[in-house]
Amino acid sequence: MTISLFAFKLVITAALAITVISPIALVIFWIKDWKDRKLW
Amino acid sequence: MNSVNSAVLDANTGWLILALFSALWIALGWFWGRKARQLDDYMLAGRNVGLALGTATAMATWVTSNTTLVAPQFALQLGIWGMLGYSLGSVGLMLFAPMVKRIRQLVPHGYTSGDFIRMRYGTWTWRVFLVISMCYALGWLISLGMAGGILIHALTGIQYELGMTVILVICVSYTLLGGLRAVIGTDFIQTLLILLGIIILAVLTITEIGFDTMHQNVLAERPELLNLLMPAAIMFLFNNLLFGIGEIFHSNVWWSRAFAFRENVGFRAYLIAGIVWAPIPIVAGFIALAVPSLGLNVPAADMVGPMVAAKLLGFTGAVIVFIVVFSSLASSLDSLLAATSDLILQDIYRGHINPDASDERLRIMAKRIILLLGVLTWMICLPRVATLGSLLQYLGAFVASTIWPIIAGLYWQRTNANGALLAMVLGTVTGIWAYFAVGFYVAALVSAAVSMLIVVISTWIRPSHFDWTRLASATGADRS
Secondary structure (H helix, E strand, O other): OEOOHHHHHHHHHHHHHHHHHHHHHHHHHHHHHHHOOOOO | OOOHHHOOOOHHHHHHHHHHHHHHHHHHHHHHHOOOOOHHHHHHHHHOEOHHHHHHHHHHHHOOHHHHHHHHHHHHHHOHHHHHHHHOOHHHHHHHHHHHHHHHHHOOOOOOHHHHHHHHHOHHHHHHHHHHHHHHHHHHHHHHHHHHHHHHHHHHOOOHHHHHHHHHHHHHHHHHHHHHHHHHHHHHHHHHHHHHHHHHHHHHHHHHOOHHHHHHHHHHHOHHHHEOOOHHHHHHHHHHHHHHHHHHHHOHHHHHHHHHEOOOOHHHHHHHHHHHHOOHHHHHHHHHHHHHHHOOOOOOHHHHHHHHHHHHHHHHHHHHHHHHHHHHHHHHHHHHHHHHHHHHHHHHHHHHHOOOOOHHHHHHHHHHHHHHHHHHHHHHHOOOOHHHHOHHHHHHHHHHOOHHHHHHHHHOOOOOHHHHHHHHHHHHHHHHHHHHHOOHHHHHHHHHHHHHHHHHHHHHHOOOOOOHHHHHHOOOHHHO
16 A cells, blocks of 8 residues: 555645744744743 | 765865864853752753753754654655654653653652652662663663764764764763753754754755655655555554653653753643654655655665755755754763763762762762763773664663553552562563564563563552652652
8 A cells, every 4th residue: 555645745744844833933932931031 | 884985075074063063062061051059950950941942952852863864764764654653753752741740740859760760669679770771871872972973974984983082072071061951952952953954955855856756756666665554664663652652751861851841841841842853753754765766876774864965955965964963963962961970870879879978079970970971981982893883772672661660650559669670670571582582673562561561460469559748758868
């Protein structure tokens, strides 16, 4: 059973989308922690 | 992979990148370490780490050079399940999230995973657990040290001994200067570098080659890589899942972070780290499927990632791969150095040698232990004994045996000390037997299954009535 082109595209695109969002989310968390003086 | 011919960068560029990042990490280590006056500041970053740094450190520590280089290798060898199986390593992080909350509630003043095992199960189970933990920590340290030398050599042609020495000296230096604060702070920057690097490579692979061409060419030349029923890949998937869970549940790398994170941060930090870690092996790995489209001849499967990057992006691609690999190595090596030195300090030095040591004495000893650990790792890595590199594979049997004693110890009042001890010993022994009798892909599976049976049966036959409040006094100072 071979993975279809559609499923292949879907898996890679979803993975890439989460990976693109994660550094943005980390920077937003950092700014929020820094503002609240809760970095460490 | 050992040949200089496979280098995608010249040695001078390699040295320049190493020098720039060494200066940055060491300066930051010194900067963040200046204010660490108390033992808690040095060992646990003041127990006040917030969500941003907490999530990034959990993520960066779990992204090793393996994630960035072996994920493409698995994609090339095991196809679609190779990278999906690798991404299941994130399950351990996600499952650990609720446990972190429980750990902080039960052991609010703890320092190490050993503190919990000692208070929950007593001295002998604690000692067996320490043997397993130390075997794993040293195995991982040696494997990372060797991987550092081998990868720097493979990517730049810089001699193995020099590359391995440089990466160890850098990580030991900034961990020594700044303790866990330096480790966590640098992890944040390293996470961003790793993520940006793999995003650039993945986007370029898609725009340069395209999904359709890639899928079509793999289907024509290597159809097995797109097969969803490849048996070896499915077995790898389950073993990797259990190995990952065992690694995270028992290792002080993760427990020390549970103690270091601000209250109410641990659960969210580990859960988010797991969710954002899961796609990394897929994004880093799928570029290997571009090999048929690019017509590349890959002499060593573990060099497929750098080769595709260099082919697509030339010099810039090679530099990106080098920075990603270097950041991945450093983010894991520093965490392991800090967490292992904590374990030696608290559970061996304070627990067995000098229970009355003052905080000042412990701080001095913490630095000496980090230094000694670095020197020991360097000495073992120097001869580059090939079999040591694969040491980590045996450890699946060791770590998987701790999964059930830890889960039951945290949530099941009736689990007894002897059952936990027996579960770790017999789980490890049968796991090692399975490794040699069947194969590497069942070692963790057998170990976890045997350990689970023993924990369940011993709890049923001889239930104990553990008083959870006893764990609240675990501070390290309670040993004397």
